[in-house]
């Protein structure tokens with residue numbers, strides 16, 4: 001299913017690539033799109049993907065998540 005998480009702290013394309021890289025590296029996540037303008041990431045996640053782990057992975061990269 002399609003998921004959308006809000007991400008705070010992205011300031012440039014480097015941040016977008018970093019977040020996209022983290023998300024794309026998680027098994028079961030595909031079609032990652034990260035928007036700097038909207039401060040969010042949209043992606044498809046398999047049923048067994050733990051969204052709390054996904055958020056934690058983004059936060060470990062240095063960004064804040066919500067939603």
Ligand SMILES: [Cu+2]
Nearest residue numbers: 011012014015
């Ligand atoms: Cu940046």
